[in-house]
Amino acid sequence: PRTRRVHFQGQFMLVNKHARPLDTIIVSLPVEQHPRLRALALGQPGTATLALNDTTSGLRLYRLARPLAPGDSLPLTMSLDYRELGFPNSDSNTDIVDNGSFISSNYLPSLGYRKDAELTSDQERKSYGLKPRPRMAPVNDLPARQNTYISQDADWIRFRTTVSTEADQTAIAPGYLQKEWTKDGRRYFTYVMDRPMLNFYTFLSARYLEKKDQWVDSAGHRTVPITIYYQPGHTYDLDRMLAGAKAALSYCSRNFSPYQHQQVRILEFPGYQSFAQSFANTIPFSESIGFIAKVDPKDPEDIDYPFYVTAHEVAHQWWAHQVIGGNVQGSTLMAESLAEYSALMVMKHAFGYYT
Numbered sequence: 001p002r003t004r005r006v007h008f009q010g011q012f013m014l015v016n017k018h019a020r021p022l023d024t025i026i027v028s029l030p031v032e033q034h035p036r037l038r039a040l041a042l043g044q045p046g047t048a049t050l051a052l053n054d055t056t057s058g059l060r061l062y063r064l065a066r067p068l069a070p071g072d073s074l075p076l077t078m079s080l081d082y083r084e085l086g087f088p089n090s091d092s093n094t095d096i097v098d099n100g101s102f103i104s105s106n107y108l109p110s111l112g113y114r115k116d117a118e119l120t121s122d123q124e125r126k127s128y129g130l131k132p133r134p135r136m137a138p139v140n141d142l143p144a145r146q147n148t149y150i151s152q153d154a155d156w157i158r159f160r161t162t163v164s165t166e167a168d169q170t171a172i173a174p175g176y177l178q179k180e181w182t183k184d185g186r187r188y189f190t191y192v193m194d195r196p197m198l199n200f201y202t203f204l205s206a207r208y209l210e211k212k213d214q215w216v217d218s219a220g221h222r223t224v225p226i227t228i229y230y231q232p233g234h235t236y237d238l239d240r241m242l243a244g245a246k247a248a249l250s251y252c253s254r255n256f257s258p259y260q261h262q263q264v265r266i267l268e269f270p271g272y273q274s275f276a277q278s279f280a281n282t283i284p285f286s287e288s289i290g291f292i293a294k295v296d297p298k299d300p301e302d303i304d305y306p307f308y309v310t311a312h313e314v315a316h317q318w319w320a321h322q323v324i325g326g327n328v329q330g331s332t333l334m335a336e337s338l339a340e341y342s343a344l345m346v347m348k349h350a351f352g353y354y355t
């Protein structure tokens with residue numbers, strides 16, 4: 001964190017889920033984040049040759065020496081760096097910072113054609129002789145429905161990661177902590193998720209304090225630990241957030257299905273951005289959308305939004321992380337609308353109707 005530098009080293013295991021052999025694999029680099037690629041390889045040396053390398057769009061075509069049969073798999077190994085040197089006039093990277101880094105899987109390569117990189121504005125498309133493009137594919141678009149709207153290159157994945165950071169910071173990613181150690185002045189954490197999860201994950205690191213609580217699942221006869229990792233001093237709304245998390249866990253597990261994880265973690269990140277977002281058992285949460293809120297309980301107009309936002313994010317563990325729509329129009333109803341519906345129901349039960 002001190003040098004605002006991130007190094008990724010890892011492996012994706014690719015599976016050909018199509019009915020026919022694949023002779024070419026498209027890998028896209030997130031050029032908008034300015035990665036410095038050290039290595040990218042498919043399988044053993046000789047497995048694939050780089051047939052096209054468009055460095056402007058980050059698109060790479062790899063031709064396989066032997067086509068990948070349906071159901072067969074191939075590892076993609078990678079090593080890449082990000083570094084912020086000094087500061088630009090505008091649009092400085094605020095994900096990789098001294099205290100409170102929040103990096104998502106968008107910093108890693110993706111597979112296949114990136115439809116999200118297409119020109120979207122009708123006017124701009126027209127000037128290139130292109131037809132207008134629907135914002136999302138129509139609901140009957142069968143190829144689009146083969147993917148979720150969260151990631152177009154994987155379904156449910158197995159996830160294991162080791163994250164290291166500076167000695168006075170805690171690094172967190174989805175999954176459960178398996179191992180923690182210190183080496184050469186750095187702290188290391190290994191997290192493993194015990195069930196398939198969306199191809200959508202995050203890494204955070206900050207000088208955190210921890211507030212611990214638990215939710216008693218009366219239906220499942222178990223207790224689920226809840227931990228809020230927060231910036232020292234930002235204790236104002238922790239109890240409201242914990243109450244919101246517990247109320248949403250109760251409401252959603254009673255009305256929909258059991259909570260699929262064994263813990264809930266809420267992680268504060270700096271107010272460069274003001275949103276919260278649900279990843280598997282891991283909820284990054286901006287300081288500016290709850291942690292430093294000043295709610296007046298005597299004012300009926302002053303909504304308890306630390307409670308409300310937390311309930312919404314916890315509900316996403318069901319809506320998106322248990323049930324998710326295909327990559328077509330209307331699928332956000334099953335993520336955003338139902339998370340919001342759940343949060344409103346939790347609010348109704350906690351505070352009653354507004355009169």
Ligand SMILES: [Zn+2]
Pocket residue numbers: 312316335336339
């Ligand atoms: Zn949401």
